Amino acid sequence: MTQHTIDVTPAPQATVAGWWRDAVIYQVYVRSFADSNGDGIGDLAGVRERLPHLAELGVDALWLTPFYTSPMADFGYDVADYRDVDPIFGDLDDARALIRDAHDRGLRIIVDVVPNHTSDRHAWFQEALAAEPGGAARARYIFREGRGEDGSRPPNDWESVFGGPAWTRVPDGQWYLHLFAPEQPDLNWENPEVHAEFEDVLRFWLDLGVDGFRVDVAHGMVKAAGLPDAGFGDQVTMLGRTVLPYFDQDGVHAIHRSWRRLLDSYGGERIAVAEAWAPNAERLSLYVRPDELHQAFNFHYLTVGWDPREKRDVIDESLRTAGQVGAPTTWVLSNHDVKRHVTRYGGGEVGLRRGRAAALLMLALPGSAYIYQGEELGLSEVLDLPEEFLQDPQRARDPESGRDGCRVPLPWSGDAPPFGFGPGEASWLPIPPHWADLTVERQSADPDSMLSLYRAALRLRREHPALGDGTLRWLVGPPGTLVFSREAAPGSGAAAAGARLTCAVNLGDRTARIPAYGRPLLASGPIRPDGDCIVLPPDTAVWCDVTTGGEPGKDR
Structure with missing residues (x-):
């Protein structure tokens, strides 16, 4: 369909x-x-x-x-x-x-x-940088003394999600925590x-x-x-x-x-x-x-x-x-x-x-x-x-991990x-x-x-009583497939009583024949009937509406 x-x-x-x-x-x-x-x-x-x-x-x-x-x-x-x-x-x-x-x-x-975390330009963090160590302004963030005799090593071995140490040192010698970029200092939620x-x-x-x-x-x-x-x-x-x-x-x-x-x-x-x-x-x-x-x-x-x-x-x-x-x-x-x-x-x-x-x-x-x-x-x-357009700070960790490629603007119209x-x-x-x-x-x-x-x-998801919140029941399907049944939840009303929908997905590399559990409503690609079955090509899914009172299959 x-x-x-x-x-x-x-x-x-x-x-x-x-x-x-x-x-x-x-x-x-x-x-x-x-x-x-x-x-x-x-x-x-x-x-x-x-x-x-x-x-x-x-x-x-x-x-x-x-x-x-x-x-x-x-x-x-x-x-x-x-x-x-x-x-x-x-x-x-x-x-x-x-x-x-x-x-x-x-x-x-x-x-x-x-x-x-906030931005390092947030008023709170600007106050913290201007304050003395141990003051109330710094207590909103996570400032610590460094390790080593001169405090030149980070307070611990934590790493930033964006790469490198999760600590940056400020001019007075203390370090502040940033689990992401240095421009994103972590807040102190004990405050x-x-x-x-x-x-x-x-x-x-x-x-x-x-x-x-x-x-x-x-x-x-x-x-x-x-x-x-x-x-x-x-x-x-x-x-x-x-x-x-x-x-x-x-x-x-x-x-x-x-x-x-x-x-x-x-x-x-x-x-x-x-x-x-x-x-x-x-x-x-x-x-x-x-x-x-x-x-x-x-x-x-x-x-x-x-x-x-x-x-x-x-x-x-x-x-x-x-x-x-x-x-x-x-x-x-x-x-x-x-x-x-x-x-x-x-x-x-x-x-x-x-x-x-x-x-x-x-x-x-x-x-x-x-x-x-x-x-x-x-x-x-x-x-x-x-390269000149790549700005994601995550690339600092690994150039191949940049997220720019999934953020390209949407195409609406025109040629x-x-x-x-x-x-x-x-x-x-x-x-x-x-x-x-x-x-x-x-x-x-x-x-x-x-x-x-x-x-x-x-x-269909809005209209079909079996879809949305509720439970799922797995059905028997050929190797490489997932087949399950959804049914209207109890209390859905008389009009929904007995309503069922079956979803079958072929994730394998061979064409599969699945029982025709009901009337096909929507398919992601070409399918065809074959007797009491539906021929489902690889990488294809189908939704079938199951008639009231029908038994769509056995649990597996």
């Missing part, structure tokens, strides 16, 4: 109990989404102008990357003022207008909050003043109308007592794999509980989402206990390869551990920090086929899904950006760069000329495009 284009007319925003449990949330990397003034940099007014695209796509909420005042040492994740908008992105009136217009279209707004400041920051944006926060480095605010050595080098390769004295410390959970109480004091089900790297799914589930945050990014799913056994194992583990604490699982394929999944899955035509199948797999799983801007267009990683990104002739990163075939304009006119697939899948 081929896909089809569906017009989506969103309903006005309403308060829905647990809306976040199965929400589809679209990540807007503001700098690269849409430019309203022709300076080549995306901005809040540009996002506002393109809200119709997101409403038609069928997502529930937007997550906006940082747009606060910043010197941009790490593209906004080095915040100098948490209560204002950087001029390159607009002003507070633009933020208010975006929130209002999004709500009018039934879209919620989630914004980034960056609590692990009550830091807690009070961030509660006020959260209230500022909640009062402005935002629906929640994505908590950057949610696992990093608390460090092990005494700042002990990690005991080994190349620590960044072990992030999310082992215990580190500066990440995933138990003390972070008290912070998240206090924030949950604050969020619950507001109406409209405001939420918080943890960007947390934990050594295993069990540790990750602690961030989403009933009195903590609402969601946590599932990086274990993002990083798994195109392998049926590995994917099933991660799905099972994710559902099991989240279910133990009553939380929904999240699913994500790409974001602004990793290579786009079309490239990771092989690139070229193979990567595109797998990307299409991966979209149907992800959107059929129970829980909430995240879409990174451009994945609905099938964008791949741009691997040949000119030549910058493809309608803005009214000017430039974009802050160059857009490949061959993206002319991938613009929103061109894909909207093609019923078989990646964009049309996403629109159709998201429409």
